[in-house]
Structure formats: C-alpha cells, structure tokens
Amino acid sequence: MTTTKYDPRVLKAPHPVPGAPDNWKRFFTFNTDAKVIGIQYMGLSLFFLLVGGLLAMVMRGELITPPSDLVDPTVYNGLYTMHGTVMLFLFLFPILNGFNNLLIPTMIGAPDMAFPKVNAAAFWLVPVFSVVLLSSFFVPGGPASAGWWSYPPVSIQNPLGHFLNGEFLWILAVALSGISSILGALNFVTTIIRMRAPGMGFFRMPVFVWTAWAAQTLQLVGLPALTGGAIMLLFDLSFGTSFFRPEGGGDPVLYQHFFWFYSHPAVYVMVLPVFGIFSELITVYSRKPLFGYKFVAIASFIITFLGLIVWVHHMFYSGTPQWMRNIFIVTTMLIAVPTGVKVFAWLGTLWGGKIRLTTPMLFVLGGVVNFILGGVTGIMLGTAPIDIHVGNTYFVVAHFHYIIFNTIGFGIFAGIYHWFPKFTGRMYYEGLGKIHFVLTFIGATLNWLPMHWAGLYGMPRRVASYDPEFAIWNVIASIGAFMLGVASIPFILNIVSSWARGAKASANPWNAIGLEWLLPSPPPAENFEDDVPTVISEPYGYGLGKPLVKDEEYYIRRSMEA
Amino acid sequence: MTSASQDLNLNHEPGHIKHDGHNLTGFIIFLCSESIIFLAFFSGFALLKLTSPEWLPEGVEGLETKLPLINTIVLVSSSFVAYFAERYLHKENLWGFRALWLLTMAMGTYFVYGQYVEWSELPFSLSNGVFGGTFYLLTGFHGLHVITGILLMALMLFRSFRPNNYAKGDMGVTSVSLFWHFVDVIWIILYILIYVWQRHT
Numbered sequence: 001m002t003t004t005k006y007d008p009r010v011l012k013a014p015h016p017v018p019g020a021p022d023n024w025k026r027f028f029t030f031n032t033d034a035k036v037i038g039i040q041y042m043g044l045s046l047f048f049l050l051v052g053g054l055l056a057m058v059m060r061g062e063l064i065t066p067p068s069d070l071v072d073p074t075v076y077n078g079l080y081t082m083h084g085t086v087m088l089f090l091f092l093f094p095i096l097n098g099f100n101n102l103l104i105p106t107m108i109g110a111p112d113m114a115f116p117k118v119n120a121a122a123f124w125l126v127p128v129f130s131v132v133l134l135s136s137f138f139v140p141g142g143p144a145s146a147g148w149w150s151y152p153p154v155s156i157q158n159p160l161g162h163f164l165n166g167e168f169l170w171i172l173a174v175a176l177s178g179i180s181s182i183l184g185a186l187n188f189v190t191t192i193i194r195m196r197a198p199g200m201g202f203f204r205m206p207v208f209v210w211t212a213w214a215a216q217t218l219q220l221v222g223l224p225a226l227t228g229g230a231i232m233l234l235f236d237l238s239f240g241t242s243f244f245r246p247e248g249g250g251d252p253v254l255y256q257h258f259f260w261f262y263s264h265p266a267v268y269v270m271v272l273p274v275f276g277i278f279s280e281l282i283t284v285y286s287r288k289p290l291f292g293y294k295f296v297a298i299a300s301f302i303i304t305f306l307g308l309i310v311w312v313h314h315m316f317y318s319g320t321p322q323w324m325r326n327i328f329i330v331t332t333m334l335i336a337v338p339t340g341v342k343v344f345a346w347l348g349t350l351w352g353g354k355i356r357l358t359t360p361m362l363f364v365l366g367g368v369v370n371f372i373l374g375g376v377t378g379i380m381l382g383t384a385p386i387d388i389h390v391g392n393t394y395f396v397v398a399h400f401h402y403i404i405f406n407t408i409g410f411g412i413f414a415g416i417y418h419w420f421p422k423f424t425g426r427m428y429y430e431g432l433g434k435i436h437f438v439l440t441f442i443g444a445t446l447n448w449l450p451m452h453w454a455g456l457y458g459m460p461r462r463v464a465s466y467d468p469e470f471a472i473w474n475v476i477a478s479i480g481a482f483m484l485g486v487a488s489i490p491f492i493l494n495i496v497s498s499w500a501r502g503a504k505a506s507a508n509p510w511n512a513i514g515l516e517w518l519l520p521s522p523p524p525a526e527n528f529e530d531d532v533p534t535v536i537s538e539p540y541g542y543g544l545g546k547p548l549v550k551d552e553e554y555y556i557r558r559s560m561e562a
Numbered sequence: 563m564t565s566a567s568q569d570l571n572l573n574h575e576p577g578h579i580k581h582d583g584h585n586l587t588g589f590i591i592f593l594c595s596e597s598i599i600f601l602a603f604f605s606g607f608a609l610l611k612l613t614s615p616e617w618l619p620e621g622v623e624g625l626e627t628k629l630p631l632i633n634t635i636v637l638v639s640s641s642f643v644a645y646f647a648e649r650y651l652h653k654e655n656l657w658g659f660r661a662l663w664l665l666t667m668a669m670g671t672y673f674v675y676g677q678y679v680e681w682s683e684l685p686f687s688l689s690n691g692v693f694g695g696t697f698y699l700l701t702g703f704h705g706l707h708v709i710t711g712i713l714l715m716a717l718m719l720f721r722s723f724r725p726n727n728y729a730k731g732d733m734g735v736t737s738v739s740l741f742w743h744f745v746d747v748i749w750i751i752l753y754i755l756i757y758v759w760q761r762h763t
C-alpha cells in the first residue's frame with residue numbers, strides 16, 4: 001500500500017510552524033523546524049569563522065616580522081588558543097550540524113528530526129557557550145592560553161589563583177559544547193535509523209547521510225571520553241584534586257589519552273561529512289553514478305572504527321614506548337586504505353564525466369587536490385621517526401590546515417553554494433562565487449604551502465618570534481592569510497545580496513537526483529508531509545535512466561511543477 | 563493535522579515513521595554514550611591505581627566494606643523491584659505499579675543516604691592525592707545518576723495520576739527503568755573496582 005497520492009498542498013509556499021513568524025525573524029526564535037535550525041547553525045558558525053579569522057590575522061600580523069613586536073608572547077598564546085578553539089568548536093562543529101539539519105531529513109524523506117525540541121536546545125547551547133568562551137577575554141589573567149589541547153600541567157596551574165579564570169571558562173565551554181554535540185548526535189543517529197522514507201534501505205541512502213551517520217557515531221563514542229577528561233581537568237584546576245598532577249600521584253599523560261581518544265576521531269567527525277559533500281557534488285557535476293557507491297558508503301564506517309584506535313600517534317613524543325608506537329603506526333597507515341577507496345571513487349567518477357565547472361564544483365576539485373597533499377603529509381606524520389623530527393614545528397601546522405581548511409573548509413563552501421538555492425529559494429551569483437574561489441585557493445596555498453618548508457627547516461610552532469632565516473616563508477604566509485581575509489568579502493556579499501534579490505531558484509536547478517531535489521525550493525515546513533515518495537533504487541542514477549522513486553510520473557511532476 | 567499524521571502512520575510500509583519507537587532508540591543510544599563516560603573514569607581509575615607511586619593517602623589503611631555492601635544489596639534488589647513494577651504496568655495494574663515503583667524510589671533514596679553516611683565518616687577528602695580524587699569522583703558521579711533516576715521515577719509516578727497516561731504501559735517508564743538497571747550495573751563494576759580490588763593489594 002504505497003502509491004503516494006498527489007497532494008497539491010505540498011507544492012505551496014512554505015507554511016510557518018505554528019507560532020513562529022514566517023520571515024527572517026524566525027531565525028532568532030526557539031524554532032523546532034530542522035531547516036530553520038540548520039540555517040541558524042550556518043549563520044552563527046560563519047560569524048565565528050570571521051571571529052576566528054580575525055584572531056588568525058592578528059597572529060599572522062605578528063609573524064610577518066621575526067621579532068615579537070605586535071603582541072607579546074603571552075598574548076600570542078591566548079590568541080592561538082582562542083583561534084583554535086573558536087575555529088573548531090564554534091565554526092566547524094556547528095556548521096556541520098547546520099548541514100546535518102538541512103540535509104538529513106530532506107535527503108531521507110523525513111518530516112523533521114526525531115526530537116525537534118532537543119534539536120533546538122542543542123543549537124541554543126552554542127550561543128551560550130560562545131559567550132562563556134569569549135567572556136574569558138575579560139577575566140583577570142586573560143583567556144585560556146594552554147592551547148586548544150589544554151595539556152596539564154600548564155593548563156592546571158592557575159598562577160593568579162582566581163577561581164574564575166580563562167582556563168576555567170575554557171573547560172566549561174568545552175563541556176557545554178560536548179553536551180550540545182552529544183544531543184545533536186543522538187538526534188541525527190535516531191533520525192537516520194528510524195525515519196527513512198519507505199523503500200529507502202541503508203544502501204539507498206545518499207553518501208552524505210552515510211558519512212554523517214558515521215561521523216555522529218564517532219561523536220557518541222569519543223565525546224564522552226573528552227567530557228570525562230574535562231571534568232577531571234576542571235577538578236584539578238579548581239577543586240584541588242590531582243588526577244593529572246604528578247606531585248599528588250596523578251599522571252598528566254592520562255589526560256592526553258582522554259583528549260586524543262576524542263580529538264583524533266574529531267578530525268574524522270569533521271572530514272567525513274565533507275567526503276559526503278564531495279561525493280554528492282562530484283556525481284551531480286560530472287553526471288555519472290558514484291563509482292563504487294557501496295564501498296564508499298561502507299568505507300565511512302571503516303574509517304570510524306579505525307579512527308577510534310589511532311589516537312596515540314599524537315603522543316609519539318610523550319614518552320610512549322616503542323612497541324606501542326609500532327601498533328599505532330600500523331593502525332594509522334591502515335586508515336589510508338578506506339580513505340584511498342573514497343579518493344579513487346571520486347577520481348573514477350570524474351573520469352570521462354561531463355564536468356560542469358560551477359563554483360561548488362571548483363571548490364570540490366580544489367578540496368580534493370589539497371586533500372591529497374594533506375593526506376600525504378599526514379601519513380608522513382603518522383610514522384614516529386618523522387613525527388619526532390618535525391612534530392611541534394610548522395610542518396604540523398601546515399598539515400592540519402591543509403586538511404582542516406583547504407579540504408574541510410573548501411568542502412563546506414562547496415556545500416553552501418550547492419544547496420544555497422534549495423534552502424533559500426534563490427540562486428547565488430556565479431561570478432562572485434568564482435572570485436571567492438580563486439581568492440580562497442590562492443590565499444590558502446600561499447598561507448599554508450610555505451609552512452611545510454618552514455617546518456622542515458625547523459621553525460617551531462606556538463611562537464611569537466622566530467629566527468630571521470624563516471622570514472621569507474612567513475611573509476608569504478601572512479600575505480596568503482590576508483588574502484583569505486579579503487576572500488570573505490565576495491562571499492558575504494554574494495550570500496547577502498542573492499538571498500535578498502537573487503533570481504528565484506527552481507526545485508532542481510542542478511538537475512540533480514535525490515529526494516531533496518523533489519521538494520520545492522525552499523522546502524515547506526514538514527518536507528514531504530504526508531506525500532512521502534517510495535524509493536526504489538540506489539541514489540546517483542545519472543545517465544542510467546533508472547528512476548529514483550516508484551512513481552516516475554510523480555517524480556517528473558514534482559521536478560517540473562515546483 | 564491529526565488526520566495527516568494518522569495517515570502518516572497508516573499509509574507507510576514498516577520501517578518508516580514509527581513515532582513511538584524514537585524515544586526508546588534515542589534513549590538507548592544515550593545510555594551507550596553515557597557508559598563511555600563511566601568507561602573513561604574506570605580506565606582512568608585502573609590506570610592510576612596500577613601506575614601511581616602513592617595510592618592511599620597517609621594514615622588510610624583501606625576502605626570499610628560493610629556499609630557499601632549493604633548499599634549494593636539494596637540497589638541491586640531495587641532493580642528487580644523496578645522490573646516487577648513495570649510488569650504490573652503492562653498488566654494494567656496501576657496500583658501495583660505505583661506501590662512497587664515507590665518502593666524502588668525508597669530503596670534508591672536509602673542508597674543515597676547510605677552513601678552520605680559513608681562519605682561523612684571517611685578520613686580523607688577530595689584533595690587527598692589521586693585516591694581521594696578518584697574515589698569521590700567515581701562515587702559522586704554515580705550518586706548523581708542515582709538521584710537523577712529517583713527524580714525521573716517521581717516524575718513518572720506523578721504522571722501516572724493523570725488520566726489515560728498509562729493505559730498500556732509507557733515508553734517513559736520503560737526508559738526510566740532501563741536507566742535504573744544501567745545505574746545498577748555501573749555500581750556493580752564500581753563496587754568491584756573500588757571496594758573488592760583494594761582487598762587484594
């Protein structure tokens with residue numbers, strides 16, 4: 001009993017959720033509609049990208065000359081700590097939850113998340129902890145400055161003796177962020193398991209949903225460990241315990257285990273959804289089915305599993321015995337296999353495809369190229385001998401920015417452009433988008449490519465002043481950083497002006513396959529409402545002539561009429 | 563709206579929207595995640611105990627085990643009581659459910675009281691080295707869960723007096739008693755780690 005009946009109500013303009021205004025004001029309310037929450041996450045996190053970017057500009061301004069003349073070294077410590085924290089906890093995690101909120105229900109044909117109120121609560125915790133974190137600039141002693149990893153003993157010293165200090169606020173903010181992310185993860189996983197459209201078996205889910213599922217599973221396994229570690233750290237800092245204090249019999253390395261047991265997987269929490277975005281976009285813009293769809297889907301969970309057992313590669317120089325290092329070198333190398341599967345799937349899909357170089361596709365291609373480089377340096381760092389040589393130098397900074405910005409950041413921009421018409425109902429300006437891409441690509445390359453050499457020649461990280469022999473690399477890097485700052489201008493302009501006055505978007509401007517493209521742009525409040533289509537084949541049937549949903553007429557009607 | 567959502571439930575193949583099941587699925591996932599926090603604390607405890615140069619604070623010989631043992635027995639039996647309370651509910655015996663549910667709450671409260679007595683008699687504090695810290699952290703964090711459980715049970719009891727809420731069992735009661743069993747299992751592990759293990763060192 002699955003013939004879905006045609007319901008003209010669904011194609012009407014979005015109707016407001018009861019009690020919520022149907023205009024921009026709804027983005028400032030406690031709204032339980034996943035699509036509104038998604039945009040709330042997006043807006044807030046892009047704002048914090050600017051904040052984190054500004055902190056980075058100050059750092060790069062300092063580093064443009066060898067001596068420490070712009071800010072003094074203590075301030076510099078605070079800057080990189082807050083920069084790293086803002087970028088990770090206030091930009092990356094929230095923006096990915098933005099994508100999850102927008103895409104998971106629409107892609108699987110669910111009316112909303114499983115727990116809409118929990119969803120809204122998880123979002124509103126973000127502004128709360130952002131205030132907690134940023135207010136640390138105003139407490140005596142300044143913001144936390146023990147790095148975003150906050151290793152003891154540095155992080156538990158509290159030299160001024162104030163109860164309310166920067167580090168205290170930092171730990172509190174991280175704990176709140178953990179609660180928010182766990183609530184989010186619970187919701188996404190439950191939604192994916194229980195609310196798929198009829199006929200949508202696991203192997204008919206889009207790859208983005210697979211990767212989001214794998215990533216959120218990692219959150220559920222890893223985050224509690226970090227939260228446990230953070231609680232212990234807070235007690236050490238403020239209540240006189242000595243879990244991590246050697247003087248009291250504690251062990252600082254224990255904290256590193258807690259921290260990296262989460263924070264290594266955390267990089268996969270961030271990168272997996274971006275792999276999903278790459279996979280979605282490459283099929284659309286080269287008009288071919290995703291090469292090896294099932295392998296790509298399963299590889300996500302293999303990465304999840306392996307990601308959980310490699311954390312010690314961040315601790316090669318923390319007195320880790322050699323036998324233990326060897327185990328973790330091997331598991332680290334193993335991750336290259338499922339990851340390689342994905343890269344080959346993308347290349348295989350691109351091969352012989354009809355490639356359209358729209359802005360999102362440019363960001364995807366740029367991201368994939370950068371990912372290959374960042375992956376190579378990652379494997380280099382995964383071998384203990386190289387890591388012990390270049391760990392704590394700019395080589396590490398170069399590596400993780402190649403992943404975290406040049407891959408993940410690029411994927412996020414790609415996703416924003418690609419789904420912009422769907423969720424705003426407007427087309428963005430292609431020209432501005434391309435300018436954004438070019439500036440970002442050149443800026444990012446200038447910013448982080450030279451750091452590889454600076455690091456190999458021995459420039460240490462976390463320093464406000466350095467040996468003049470590294471000056472040339474740093475000047476180039478700073479120019480790149482400022483260029484990235486400039487790149488945000490066309491981006492913001494584009495988003496704001498196209499949302500206000502861009503051309504109206506049709507339901508399926510890219511001619512893509514997927515349930516979300518069967519909905520009008522923007523989709524109505526409960527997506528398909530009671531008109532949920534029955535899925536009858538794998539996703540990505542580009543060029544195969546295979547219909548995605550049972551009632552082909554329905555498909556055509558929806559894509560034409562909306 | 564109601565007719566639309568009824569359609570939603572009737573018209574779709576199994577596997578689609580089963581609104582009832584969400585809560586339980588979500589709750590089970592939540593418990594899995596919670597158990598990892600405990601796992602983190604347990605492994606921290608074990609690691610510190612095995613490697614720490616100084617474990618027990620000066621003047622402390624070991625922990626008294628009699629009171630905790632009584633506490634353990636009470637808590638473990640309360641899990642069975644909760645189970646039978648839930649059975650009554652499924653058989654639509656509301657008063658039976660309320661009585662046993664209240665008994666579970668009373669046993670839980672006794673456990674918290676016992677914990678309080680034990681804490682107030684201990685010769686060391688939170689800041690007495692790793693041992694003090696880990697002891698209070700583990701038992702305190704668990705105690706917090708017991709209190710949460712009692713509060714949740716009170717909520718369920720209160721709701722059972724509102725008409726129609728408990729016609730044929732309730733997802734809320736199932737979740738809360740699941741939580742209670744969970745808290746119980748955690749306690750058993752904790753008891754072994756803290757009280758039994760110390761005997762053999």
Ligand code: HEM
Pocket residue numbers: 053056057059060080081083084085087088091092147148397401404405409447461462463481484
């Ligand atoms: C916008 C351009 C950016 C610039 C110019 C920049 C620059 C820097 C610099 C100079 C450091 C300090 C390295 C050190 O002293 O050891 C750093 C650290 C870091 N950055 Fe960025 N960054 C940028 C964007 C990003 C983005 C987008 C993210 C995350 C999404 C990010 C995440 C991090 C993290 C996690 C650290 C580690 C903190 C640390 O090592 O202390 N950065 N960045």
Ligand SMILES: [Cu+2]
Pocket residue numbers: 263264267310311313314
């Ligand atoms: Cu790692």
